[in-house]
Amino acid sequence: MQIDGFLKLVRERRSMRRFKTDAVPRECIENIVEAARWAMSGANAQPWEFVAVTDAPLRRRIIDASLEARREVYAMERERLPELRHSHYHHAPMSPNFEDAPVLIVVLGDRRTYQATVLAAHYLNGEGGTDATYLKNIANATQNMHLAAAATGLGSQWISVSYIWGQAIKGILNIPEVLDVHTIVAVGYPAYQPPTPYRRQLKDILHYNAYDKSKYRSGEDVQQFLHTLRQRTEAAYKQG
Amino acid sequence: MDNEKMDMLLGLIKKRRSIRRFKPDAVPEGSIDKMLEAARWAMSGANAQPWEFIVVMDEATRKKIADSWFEPHREMFAIEQTRTAEMRLPPLRRFATKTSFAEAPLLIAALADRRVHQAGTLAEHYLNGTLAPDASFMAGIANATQNIHLAAAALGLGSQWVSVTRMWESAIRRILEIPEVLEVHSIAAIGYPDYQPPAAYRRPLSELMHTEKYDRSRYRSTGDILSYLRRLRQATTPAYEPRNQT
Numbered sequence: 001m002q003i004d005g006f007l008k009l010v011r012e013r014r015s016m017r018r019f020k021t022d023a024v025p026r027e028c029i030e031n032i033v034e035a036a037r038w039a040m041s042g043a044n045a046q047p048w049e050f051v052a053v054t055d056a057p058l059r060r061r062i063i064d065a066s067l068e069a070r071r072e073v074y075a076m077e078r079e080r081l082p083e084l085r086h087s088h089y090h091h092a093p094m095s096p097n098f099e100d101a102p103v104l105i106v107v108l109g110d111r112r113t114y115q116a117t118v119l120a121a122h123y124l125n126g127e128g129g130t131d132a133t134y135l136k137n138i139a140n141a142t143q144n145m146h147l148a149a150a151a152t153g154l155g156s157q158w159i160s161v162s163y164i165w166g167q168a169i170k171g172i173l174n175i176p177e178v179l180d181v182h183t184i185v186a187v188g189y190p191a192y193q194p195p196t197p198y199r200r201q202l203k204d205i206l207h208y209n210a211y212d213k214s215k216y217r218s219g220e221d222v223q224q225f226l227h228t229l230r231q232r233t234e235a236a237y238k239q240g
Numbered sequence: 241m242d243n244e245k246m247d248m249l250l251g252l253i254k255k256r257r258s259i260r261r262f263k264p265d266a267v268p269e270g271s272i273d274k275m276l277e278a279a280r281w282a283m284s285g286a287n288a289q290p291w292e293f294i295v296v297m298d299e300a301t302r303k304k305i306a307d308s309w310f311e312p313h314r315e316m317f318a319i320e321q322t323r324t325a326e327m328r329l330p331p332l333r334r335f336a337t338k339t340s341f342a343e344a345p346l347l348i349a350a351l352a353d354r355r356v357h358q359a360g361t362l363a364e365h366y367l368n369g370t371l372a373p374d375a376s377f378m379a380g381i382a383n384a385t386q387n388i389h390l391a392a393a394a395l396g397l398g399s400q401w402v403s404v405t406r407m408w409e410s411a412i413r414r415i416l417e418i419p420e421v422l423e424v425h426s427i428a429a430i431g432y433p434d435y436q437p438p439a440a441y442r443r444p445l446s447e448l449m450h451t452e453k454y455d456r457s458r459y460r461s462t463g464d465i466l467s468y469l470r471r472l473r474q475a476t477t478p479a480y481e482p483r484n485q486t
Contacts, residue, residue: 003274006252011277036448040256046442049448058453076366077361118319119319120320124405124407128374131372131378135378139380139386142379143282144386151248158283160376197287198287207295210301211418
């Protein structure tokens with residue numbers, strides 16, 4: 001794939017919040033996980049594993065297990081100004097917006113593989129924090145899956161898994177304790193066409209040879225951005 | 241199902257290799273904007289877009305950045321020598337005399353603004369348990385960064401993801417005049433490869449992908465993991481040598 005094809009794919013990928021219930025062919029699912037398999041990871045540690053869940057009762061149990069965590073998130077979110085609350089949590093949790101997705105790909109991480117990288121990583125951390133490389137490697141694999149779904153004409157949604165929900169999922173899917181449950185990639189045929197997402201301009205994020213202070217965002221600028229973001233991103237959370 | 245686009249994407253993902261020696265030739269006109277466009281459209285939690293980038297082509301600046309790499313390297317090298325020889329990461333088996341990105345004509349520093357992570361839910365910071373509270377912030381930065389590397393490959397260029405440790409971050413901050421509140425996470429070294437890397441090693445799909453439930457027969461004990469790491473070292477060591485290999 002050349003640059004124009006890649007850029008087109010990256011720009012056209014949408015986060016899908018409502019799916020058709022039609023099953024996704026097994027070959028598609030494997031292609032999507034294949035894309036994850038070839039992702040980049042520090043020291044090529046490849047800390048990832050995946051559980052692809054298509055079975056309807058299992059998916060139901062996973063979704064029901066999210067409710068307790070969602071109640072906690074909603075309660076905390078109410079402590080914020082209404083216009084800054086995360087778009088999913090303006091109302092008390094009802095059905096999550098991936099429950100019709102025919103495939104849930106659960107992304108697991110094995111922290112023990114992190115031994116593949118330099119020992120110093122634990123004492124002189126880099127990339128913004130301890131575990132940063134591990135978390136980023138999992139993200140690399142996960143985003144590749146979303147790009148692959150988009151390339152196949154499928155919709156997908158990146159669902160973060162909190163600790164409470166993750167522990168419940170481990171029980172449902174018989175996942176060993178030592179592994180972390182990071183995210184779920186919901187995949188299915190799109191049920192609507194999401195709007196074009198909001199993105200900051202290239203000139204706002206690009207500096208040449210040194211940081212351009214005229215582009216620096218003060219704390220107030222960041223608050224303004226967050227307000228704008230909420231307004232501009234609201235449309236993307238509506239399910240068409 | 242659109243097979244052609246999927247095959248092309250998989251082809252790109254598999255074609256991308258980490259490059260450790262570059263030609264000094266400048267990247268083509270328009271490449272930088274295209275690579276950053278790919279970064280700009282990456283996914284991030286709550287669409288927070290926590291990234292900014294400094295593109296460095298100026299030779300003197302690149303040299304300062306490379307020179308500042310050695311002191312942190314000394315620390316990392318010392319700690320790595322406490323491991324058994326076979327477990328040491330290959331580039332840290334000998335004290336480096338030059339960086340793996342020395343000749344790259346283009347360095348893209350990835351900066352992260354943690355303040356915009358307020359776009360996520362409050363609960364992330366309190367309910368993430370064993371996972372970091374900033375997992376989705378880290379994911380956003382990774383997504384943008386990996387897109388740069390994929391875009392470089394799509395342009396026929398080579399690239400390398402160079403992590404920035406705390407020690408090195410201070411030096412880069414001074415050199416590039418980066419405001420305190422922004423973090424420097426990594427540098428993407430980009431240019432034309434000066435050699436053909438060997439084939440990449442990846443665990444097979446059959447080991448990674450479970451269907452419906454986790455297949456306990458594939459559970460890896462710590463002993464299994466250590467065996468895997470030894471195999472990984474053997475399989476991956478050639479990739480750290482920046483020269484053509486038969």
